[in-house]
Amino acid sequence: MTSPKSQPLTAPVEDYLKVIFELEGGAGAASTNEIAAELGIAPASVSGMVRRLAEQGLIAHQPYRGVRLTSAGRRAALRTIRRHRVIEAYLTTALRYPWDRVHEEAERLEHAASDELIDRMAEAIGEPATDPHGAPIPARDGTLSERELSVLDDVEVGARVSIQRVGDRDAGQLRYLAEIGIIPGRRVEVLAREPFGGPISLRVGKAVRSIGPALAKQILVAAV
Ligand SMILES: [Zn+2]
The missing domain is CATH 2.30.30.90 (Ferrous iron transport protein A (FeoA))
Structure with a gap:
């Protein structure tokens, strides 16, 4: 078993965890078909990755329902989501990007930026609570406060x-x-x-x- 802390996660792993986090929010679990649809790939290719994520202790199977993040998986997902949303906020606030141009940039940069860079970007723009689209930014400690909307x-x-x-x-x-x-x-x-x-x-x-x-x-x- 690989500890998720000892090794940086690959970009595809981070994307899977993010998608599972989002799907879980609605239904409590994410099925292989839903993950495949979100990522735009075949369900057969999802199965292999799901097995690897379970072996790494990042997700756990929910019989008949799909998978859920473990607490390590949830921490990793929230780290990626924080990077994504801070990058979007920084691009609009500091670099005057329009709000329709930041998501694509953030999708790429979220896998490359270090946590230190992200913390400094957040600090430079006054630690915003949300990204330009209104999504809450997870805190440095990995907590996320979501309002009931x-x-x-x-x-x-x-x-x-x-x-x-x-x-x-x-x-x-x-x-x-x-x-x-x-x-x-x-x-x-x-x-x-x-x-x-x-x-x-x-x-x-x-x-x-x-x-x-x-x-x-x-x-x-x-x-x-
Ligand atoms: Zn985005």
Whole structure:
């Protein structure tokens, strides 16, 4: 058994742990098929890696459900997530990158940057609590405080909410959200929702905007 602390993890291992962490958040466990879909690879290639991660003590099998991170796996996942989110925050704050251009850079750099570099980057921009898309940044000690948030698609008509977090992967979607003013910190009011999966109307500042339910599912909000 290899101790995850004694050896730096490879980039693919870090990507697996990150994906399992995210999948676990919803369902409590991550299945081989879900991991394959998230990573865009065949389920057959996931099985081998899953076996290796279990041998290294980073994940444990949940009978009939998939895998879960062990505490060592969770620590490693949170370290990578911290690197990713600090890099995104640094690029937007210190280097004035637009928020739709930082995810791809962070996907590459998260595997290369040392923890010291990441800590210094975080310090240089005032230790932000969230990345530019509103995702919480795990602390240096590996803890992550996640607020209970609602999905915009589930908010009832008439409610006022503040945008907290948006999906970070689709650059085109991020540009669109910025264009219509849906960014973390902005307050919006849900004006109407068409039935049968139709669009949701929102008051955003002085404008009225319509977005589809698929997009509204990727926007997390808090009551105001
Ligand atoms: Zn990202």
